[in-house]
Amino acid sequence: MIENLSSRLSTQRRHRAAPLLKEREQYLAHLLQIGWSAHRVLEVATYLVHIVRMMELVSLRCVETAEIEQAGVRWANDEGAERVGKRPETSPVHFAKFARQWLRFLGVLNLPCRPTGCFDVQVAEFKDALEVRRLASTTINTYVTRTENFLRWLSARRSDLSLVSVYDVDDFLASKRDARVHLLTISGHCIALRAFFRFAEEQGWSPPGIWRGIVGPRIPMYTEPPAGPSWVDVRRLIRSTQGKTSRDLRTRALLLLCAIYGLRVSEVARLRLEDFNWRSETFSVLRSKRGGVQQFPIQYEVGEAILDYLRYGRPRCACRHLFLTAQLPYRPLSKGAICSVVQRQFNRLGIQSKHRGPHSLRHACATRLLTKGSSLKEIADFLGHRSTQCVAIYARYDRRSLRKVAAFSLAEIL
CATH class of the missing domain: 1.10.443.10 (Intergrase catalytic core)
Structure with a gap:
């Protein structure tokens, strides 16, 4: 594998002598297969040699992202025999990026768990319902993102949707106005929340009628000319x-x-x-x-x-x-x-x-x-x-x- 990337014997020897040769070559072959240039793959191969050395990976094991970042800092400051020239300030970033991509490919990277919210199940079902309606993917993502925004805010005062009232929604929209959010954005929040609470009412999660009480701000139409070039x-x-x-x-x-x-x-x-x-x-x-x-x-x-x-x-x-x-x-x-x-x-x-x-x-x-x-x-x-x-x-x-x-x-x- 490495012979096809570099003709230098020292590079080939260093590559073969490092641990996890099979796993590294498997990843390099994958990069070539998906269209990466030989020059870029050689750069990755060089980084992988440093990664297994600095992280002391003699065999496959699960790795945390914090360990990768710490190894990247040590490598940037390393003054050992493997160091060639002065490394730029971005070196730890590149080190961590290549390490995460390789270890994720091998399935041994432990990603930090995303904190679970009180309403994750409801949001997932709401998203499925929107997809059944065959709405545009952009519309679905917007509705879901704005609903998650509201539910994160709501979780500080309510632990269950059955306890929600239209006054909670009014307080949320008021916080947006106080933050000087544009009226069009607030109107978009209202549209998304009406869709969500209508679905929540059908599922029996929330009291009836909340979606009817969500009134968006009045936005004057045609106050500005079209925003395109001549x-x-x-x-x-x-x-x-x-x-x-x-x-x-x-x-x-x-x-x-x-x-x-x-x-x-x-x-x-x-x-x-x-x-x-x-x-x-x-x-x-x-x-x-x-x-x-x-x-x-x-x-x-x-x-x-x-x-x-x-x-x-x-x-x-x-x-x-x-x-x-x-x-x-x-x-x-x-x-x-x-x-x-x-x-x-x-x-x-x-x-x-x-x-x-x-x-x-x-x-x-x-x-x-x-x-x-x-x-x-x-x-x-x-x-x-x-x-x-x-x-x-x-x-x-x-x-x-x-x-x-x-x-x-x-x-x-x-």
């Missing part, structure tokens, strides 16, 4: 990605999908190679909120950008997702990574916009469709909204365009 700035964004590097090709395809079709970041992240039918020049999108699959024609520039990325920018690997990371191990590009790519482009060009992520391009797309004469119903359908209420804000700030509502031709827009 279409001129959108075109600047797209023109700025004329480079030929793999990252430029990926960024251009991402920006076009978000701006031309107004896709949500989760919908972009889920796109797969088989979603594109190049023969019929269409592609399919699994909608995040209303569910179902929506089909779009592939606009020429978007199609060319995606094909350029597939031919010259996308890594060759077995993963079927459209957008992948640029570095090994290749894996689907996460929603957070997509947001970072778009935000970086905004910042590089100095574009002034209240929001600078993929969702701001969705706002720009909606505004563009309205200025071209599309009706609110057509915009709502195009963007995957359940009703026209979600897009009414664009009409509030572009009344003249509403008078131009006419037959909608997607080809003219795209």
Whole structure:
């Protein structure tokens, strides 16, 4: 194994002489199999030699995270014969990271137990119920997180849900207002808690009627214009990605999908190679909120950008997702990574916009469709909204365009 990573005889001897050779080589083979480069695997192999030495691992045994951290500090300060050069301040962090990953792979790492709450069982059942309703994963996580937030606060005053009243919920929301939490966030807490207490009432956990008494704050609608960039700035964004590097090709395809079709970041992240039918020049999108699959024609520039990325920018690997990371191990590009790519482009060009992520391009797309004469119903359908209420804000700030509502031709827009 080590011969394939390093040709230096001293490195090979040191690797073979250290304890747990079989276990270390098993882990290194795993890293190579999932796509790590030989250079990175050699770095891990070097760390593993130091790990077994500093932790005195002559045989497999269970290890606590505190022991790993202590060994990392000792290794950073070690002045023995194994020391080569001056180690940076981050050395203990890297030592601990590689040790945890290796020992977790072997199944001998004792992770600290997460403190159990009074209402963990109820939260788990609530999450299962949300999944049965086939809500979006983001919605489920938000509901569960906000419910856990409330129940952690509640556990200091109540030990059972049967003792809860609507006044407890009011006190919790008041604490949020006192902490200057945004009204939209408080409203989101109310929505999540209404869903939870409605479920709790059905299960017989809480007194009836609590969910009816949870009233969110009044939030004025349409007080601010849409938070997206102007279409001129959108075109600047797209023109700025004329480079030929793999990252430029990926960024251009991402920006076009978000701006031309107004896709949500989760919908972009889920796109797969088989979603594109190049023969019929269409592609399919699994909608995040209303569910179902929506089909779009592939606009020429978007199609060319995606094909350029597939031919010259996308890594060759077995993963079927459209957008992948640029570095090994290749894996689907996460929603957070997509947001970072778009935000970086905004910042590089100095574009002034209240929001600078993929969702701001969705706002720009909606505004563009309205200025071209599309009706609110057509915009709502195009963007995957359940009703026209979600897009009414664009009409509030572009009344003249509403008078131009006419037959909608997607080809003219795209």
